[in-house]
Protein backbone atom coordinates (compact mmCIF):
# COMPACT_ATOMS: atom_id res chain seq x y z
CA UNK A 1 0.00 0.00 0.00
CA UNK A 2 1.15 3.51 -0.75
CA UNK A 3 -0.65 5.09 2.18
CA UNK A 4 -2.60 7.51 0.02
CA UNK A 5 -5.55 8.75 2.04
CA UNK A 6 -7.61 10.08 -0.78
CA UNK A 7 -8.48 8.41 -4.07
CA UNK A 8 -9.66 11.22 -6.37
CA UNK A 9 -11.39 8.92 -8.79
CA UNK A 10 -14.14 11.42 -9.45
CA UNK A 11 -11.87 14.36 -10.20
CA UNK A 12 -11.49 15.41 -13.79
CA UNK A 13 -8.06 15.80 -15.33
CA UNK A 14 -8.76 19.44 -16.06
CA UNK A 15 -9.65 20.17 -12.45
CA UNK A 16 -6.50 18.52 -11.18
CA UNK A 17 -4.39 20.31 -13.77
CA UNK A 18 -5.76 23.68 -12.74
CA UNK A 19 -5.14 22.86 -9.09
CA UNK A 20 -1.55 21.99 -9.93
CA UNK A 21 -1.15 25.11 -12.06
CA UNK A 22 -2.56 27.33 -9.32
CA UNK A 23 -0.32 25.69 -6.77
CA UNK A 24 2.86 26.26 -8.77
CA UNK A 25 1.98 29.92 -9.12
CA UNK A 26 1.54 30.54 -5.41
CA UNK A 27 3.85 27.99 -3.82
CA UNK A 28 7.18 29.53 -2.81
CA UNK A 29 9.00 26.21 -3.17
CA UNK A 30 7.65 25.58 -6.66
CA UNK A 31 8.43 29.10 -7.81
CA UNK A 32 11.97 28.65 -6.53
CA UNK A 33 12.28 25.47 -8.56
CA UNK A 34 12.51 23.30 -5.46
CA UNK A 35 11.03 19.82 -5.52
CA UNK A 36 7.70 20.22 -3.76
CA UNK A 37 5.81 17.19 -2.35
CA UNK A 38 2.46 18.80 -3.09
CA UNK A 39 3.36 19.47 -6.72
CA UNK A 40 4.65 15.93 -7.08
CA UNK A 41 1.43 14.55 -5.64
CA UNK A 42 -0.78 16.71 -7.86
CA UNK A 43 1.25 15.76 -10.90
CA UNK A 44 0.87 12.09 -10.06
CA UNK A 45 -2.89 12.44 -9.59
CA UNK A 46 -3.17 14.30 -12.87
CA UNK A 47 -1.36 11.52 -14.70
CA UNK A 48 -3.63 8.94 -13.10
CA UNK A 49 -6.90 10.64 -14.01
CA UNK A 50 -5.68 11.27 -17.55
CA UNK A 51 -5.05 7.57 -18.00
CA UNK A 52 -8.59 6.97 -16.78
Ligand SMILES: [Zn+2]
Pocket residue numbers: 023024027028029030036037038039
Ligand atom coordinates in the same frame (compact mmCIF):
# COMPACT_ATOMS: atom_id res chain seq x y z
ZN1 LIG B 1 4.69 23.56 -4.31
